[in-house]
Amino acid sequence: MNDAQTIAVQVVGVEQITPLIKHFKLALPEGGDLPAFSGGSHIIVVMNGATRVHRNPYSLLSAPHQLGAYEIGVRRIEESRGGSHFMHDSVRVGSRLEIAHPVNLFGLDKIARKHLLIAGGIGITPILAQLEDLHGGDVPYELHYSVRSPEHAAFLDRLQRREGGRVRMYYDSEQQLIDFDALLANQPLGTHVYVCGPAGMIKHVISTARAYGWSDSHIHWEQFSAPPVGDAFEVFLARSKLSVHVPPDRSLLESIEAAGVEVPYLCRGGVCGFCHTRVLELDGELLHNDHYLSDADKAKAKSIMPCVSRARCKSLVLDL
Ligand code: FES
Numbered sequence: 329m330n331d332a333q334t335i336a337v338q339v340v341g342v343e344q345i346t347p348l349i350k351h352f353k354l355a356l357p358e359g360g361d362l363p364a365f366s367g368g369s370h371i372i373v374v375m376n377g378a379t380r381v382h383r384n385p386y387s388l389l390s391a392p393h394q395l396g397a398y399e400i401g402v403r404r405i406e407e408s409r410g411g412s413h414f415m416h417d418s419v420r421v422g423s424r425l426e427i428a429h430p431v432n433l434f435g436l437d438k439i440a441r442k443h444l445l446i447a448g449g450i451g452i453t454p455i456l457a458q459l460e461d462l463h464g465g466d467v468p469y470e471l472h473y474s475v476r477s478p479e480h481a482a483f484l485d486r487l488q489r490r491e492g493g494r495v496r497m498y499y500d501s502e503q504q505l506i507d508f509d510a511l512l513a514n515q516p517l518g519t520h521v522y523v524c525g526p527a528g529m530i531k532h533v534i535s536t537a538r539a540y541g542w543s544d545s546h547i548h549w550e551q552f553s554a555p556p557v558g559d560a561f562e563v564f565l566a567r568s569k570l571s572v573h574v575p576p577d578r579s580l581l582e583s584i585e586a587a588g589v590e591v592p593y594l595c596r597g598g599v600c601g602f603c604h605t606r607v608l609e610l611d612g613e614l615l616h617n618d619h620y621l622s623d624a625d626k627a628k629a630k631s632i633m634p635c636v637s638r639a640r641c642k643s644l645v646l647d648l
Contacts, residue, residue, distance in 0.1 A: 334374055334426040335362070340397055342421055348404050349450060349482045350416055353390075353397045354427065361395035367458035368434035368522075368550070371398065372596060374426035375414045380578075382411035385552045385597045387454035387524075388430060389483070392461060398427070401482060403450040405554060410577075431594050434524070434550035436461060441518030443469035446506065446533060448525020449480065454550060455524060456483055459491060470494050472511065474525070477501035508536045522548045552597025553617050553636045555579035561639050565589055565648040566608055580634035589648055591634060598636035605632050605646050612641020 341353030356362060365388055375382040390399035402415040419425070434454050436443060443462060447455045452473055462469045471491065475481045477499055487495045498504040512521065512533070521542065523533040530549045537547050563572050563580065565587070574583040581603060584591055594600040598618030607614065607630050616626045618633035625631060632639070632646070 334428055337362075337398070337425055337427055339419055339421055339423040339425065341399075342419065345401070346480050346482050348480070349401050350404075351482075352400050352402065352415070352419065354400070354425065355397040357424070359396075362398055363429050364392070364395060365430035365457075366392055366432050366435055367461035368436065368454045369430040369432040369457065370434075370454070370552070370595065371400070371430050372428035372593075373400070373411075373415070374428070375411060375419075376426075377410065377414050377418070380410070380582075382414055383582075383596055384411035384415075384554075385595050387434075387457070387550075389453040389456040390460075392457055398430075401450060401453045411554075431600075433595060433600055434458075434522070434548060436522070437520045437546075437548070439518075440467060440520040440546075442516055442520070443467060444511070444515060444519055444521045445469060445471040446511075446521065446523040446525070446529070447471065447473045448523075448529045449475055450482070451523075451525030451529075451551075452482055452487075453524075455522065456486070458522065459487075463490060470496070472496050472498065472506050474498040474500070474504075474506055474529070508532060512537050512540050512542065520546045520548060524550045527551060550599065551619060552595060552599060553619065554597075555581075555636045556617060556638070558615060558638045559640060561612075561641055561644065563639070563644045563646055566645050567648055574638065579636065580632070580638055584634060584648065591648065593635055596635045598633055601633070603633050603635045605634055605648060606630065607632055607644065608647050609643065609645035610639070610641060611643045612639055614639050614641075 337354040338357040340355045343351045345351045370385045370387045386400040404416045405412045445455050560575050568589050572587045592602045594602045601620045614629050615638045617636040
């Protein structure tokens, strides 16, 4: 993926829907249909800020059969390095953005006998599009949606209008917690579970499902990590013969790109594995933040996912 493959879009709608989440609609400036996608897909939004370019992944929440505009929800993340702030503070109706073609890393299983959907907070966004794919079909499904309080329940009207009794809400403010044991212990054979939300929720769903004997092929989750800030470090790209400085507020991937070296990517959130890069030499430690490498691979320190991971090191040589 590179910027030559992006699509120019215009912002045709912006709405603050909760204290933290803005809802954006993106369309082709000349009108017409955007590329087709399926529920669970995400796009990368390229934001050309005054001093830097941000490329952030956002799930598409609109109905896959309505291609006149893509819809995304962006949660303002105070500790972020700027992408969500840019979307909240600088993007308005009429703004131009670049987006990458949709990619689905969180698709619905086509032969599932039932779909059990679990969302926490902004994690509702890919599930909204999945629901559009499921709505009116023969396969049963239900949604369990947890938020901190009613004012943080994004898209609740839409959900209740479309899905009615299939949606069960849980409000932290009212001490309503999802009973994952009860939910995962008693599902019909052939059920697939999909979870998107905070890291703790995803981890808990995965471990609870495994404890009740669910096969990993029936457990689906998505969580894009935001690249964390960290100490600056230097990296040497062996094939390009380039030294690259990685400042505290830039990811390793962004720093390599700024030096003119392309690294393949799909998610920029530590999920897809496309940016997998071999570590040739290391004096120090890798700070893995991805959800792709196994714990064993992380311990070997022979690979890094530069979209979200960093290093604390005297020297690092990558196979790029
Ligand atoms: S781009 Fe997907 S894991 Fe790095």
